[in-house]
Amino acid sequence: MSIHPSEALKLCKRCSQMAPQSHDYCSRCGSRSWVAAPKGVSQAASRSAGYGGQLGIAPWTVGDLARGIGFFTAQALTVFLLFILTTLLIEDANLGLYALVVTFILEGVLLATVWIFAVAKYQISWRALGLWRRPNAGDVILAGSVFLVGIGVQVGYLSILKLIGVDTGRVTPSTFIEEGGVVLVLLSILALAVAPVAEEIFFRGFIFGGAATRYGFMKGALASAALFSIAHIEPLKFLPLFVLGFLLAWIYHKTGALWGSMIAHLLNNALALVVILT
Numbered sequence: 001m002s003i004h005p006s007e008a009l010k011l012c013k014r015c016s017q018m019a020p021q022s023h024d025y026c027s028r029c030g031s032r033s034w035v036a037a038p039k040g041v042s043q044a045a046s047r048s049a050g051y052g053g054q055l056g057i058a059p060w061t062v063g064d065l066a067r068g069i070g071f072f073t074a075q076a077l078t079v080f081l082l083f084i085l086t087t088l089l090i091e092d093a094n095l096g097l098y099a100l101v102v103t104f105i106l107e108g109v110l111l112a113t114v115w116i117f118a119v120a121k122y123q124i125s126w127r128a129l130g131l132w133r134r135p136n137a138g139d140v141i142l143a144g145s146v147f148l149v150g151i152g153v154q155v156g157y158l159s160i161l162k163l164i165g166v167d168t169g170r171v172t173p174s175t176f177i178e179e180g181g182v183v184l185v186l187l188s189i190l191a192l193a194v195a196p197v198a199e200e201i202f203f204r205g206f207i208f209g210g211a212a213t214r215y216g217f218m219k220g221a222l223a224s225a226a227l228f229s230i231a232h233i234e235p236l237k238f239l240p241l242f243v244l245g246f247l248l249a250w251i252y253h254k255t256g257a258l259w260g261s262m263i264a265h266l267l268n269n270a271l272a273l274v275v276i277l278t
């Protein structure tokens, strides 16, 4: 699609593709709902920044990303503090269950952050964060491939750690298994449904989408992968999580949708769950 530089632009509310004011419906998803194009960003500008993927143009700015990350961090610290207080005040606290509740809350805060700084602020649809089209076979194939590459990276990384004598000991929360029943069901719902959906919308849809629109694929993927791995607060897993985060951003970049990255994320968590429970 060619756009004359002087022509006024607008964004598709559903898929955030940019179009001239004169367009009636979106050439990508067919929607007729539009929002104003953000200042200072044009398709040409994002292309020249090295971006050449399937993403639309994120109307939220780098300032919104910074405010969003600050907001989430503040909420996370508050929740952690309450968690620690609770475990100190209540004897025989059911730690596995409390840790799960905290994680559920934080996944919700991820979505709340995206709602405040992108969806509500710019009056776009949730679907503009990579959910504007239906999943297809290509999404599944890419997800499977990335999952396999991810396994290779994890196995290689663990072997190297072992070789240089780092104790990788299983960081396995054995309390989960001891607490059994409800906790295991909640853990599965978290790992296989809530986390893949909420984290892909936040780290890939919001962070990577916003950063890639301004700075291109490579910088956006590196920044979102770094945040993704830092957010897991597991120093030994920083590197494999970083690689996984980068690959998940690449899927979004290639397909313009989050389905592939959600499936790859789900497969990765399913494997981790199997390792924990066996």
Ligand SMILES: [Zn+2]
Binding pocket: 012, 013, 014, 015, 016, 017, 026, 027, 028, 029, 030, 031
């Ligand atoms: Zn559209």
